[in-house]
Amino acid sequence: MSSKQTLKGKTIAILATDGVEQIELTDPQEALEKAGAEVHLISLEMGEIQGMRHDSIGDKLTVNKPIHNARAENYDGLVLPGGVANPDTMRTNAACVDFVRDFFKQGKPVAAICHGPWMLVEADVVQDRKVTSWPSLRTDLKNAGANWVDEACVCDGGLVTSRNPDDLEIFCKKAVEEFAEGIHAAQTA
Incomplete structure (x- = not known):
């Protein structure tokens, strides 16, 4: 199967709000669409969100x-981009947290980069998982039971994590x- 057809027929959600690190949303979106997926940007409300280019x-x-x-x-996978304000806002919204947790309950793959793993902490889905993130999240992830490592990309049972835009x-x-x-049997809440 060619890379253009890899995700044909699949729909992927990207969960983000104002303050999202733009490239951490647009690069995965472009890669997913190039692979044939339909991609939906999910946010707190309809309209537009404000992307950021660092500061x-x-x-x-x-x-x-x-x-x-x-x-x-209704989705085959979920992307959680970073930016400090983005996941910090969403992790206080019960519907966003439940949405993330439901992907794990259903065994569906999730990809989170930079500050995006804050949502994984709030959803309580990192216990005994190997993950990475922006370095300032290390303690939060460890306190939530994760095995945090400083690597460009980590995959643990359908959960993909990376540190920053350099790892895109x-x-x-x-x-x-x-x-x-x-679906991953190991991907459970």
Whole structure:
């Protein structure tokens, strides 16, 4: 199967809000679409969210569906981009946390980069998992039971994590592979 057809027929959710590190959303989105997936940007409400380019204002990004209308069972995988404000806001929203947890309950692959793993901590899904993240999340992840490592990309039973935008190439490649593979028996909440 060619890389263009790897994700044909699959729909992937990207969960993000204002303050998202733009490249951590747009690079995975582009890789997923290039592999044939339909990609939906899920956020707190309809409209647009504000992307960031580190500490500079980025582009406005169009939301496809509000979180209150999104269900994990309608998606084949989930991407959690970083940016400090993005996951910090979403982890206080019960619907966002439940959405993330439901992917694990259903054994579906999840890919989180940079500060995105904060959502995994809040969803209580990292116990005994090997993960990586932006270095400042190390203690939070360890306290949640994760085995945190400083590596460019880590995959543990359908959970893909990476540290920062410098890791995007390998992160996107591994996320596409895991989404193509589908359900993982080891991926449980």
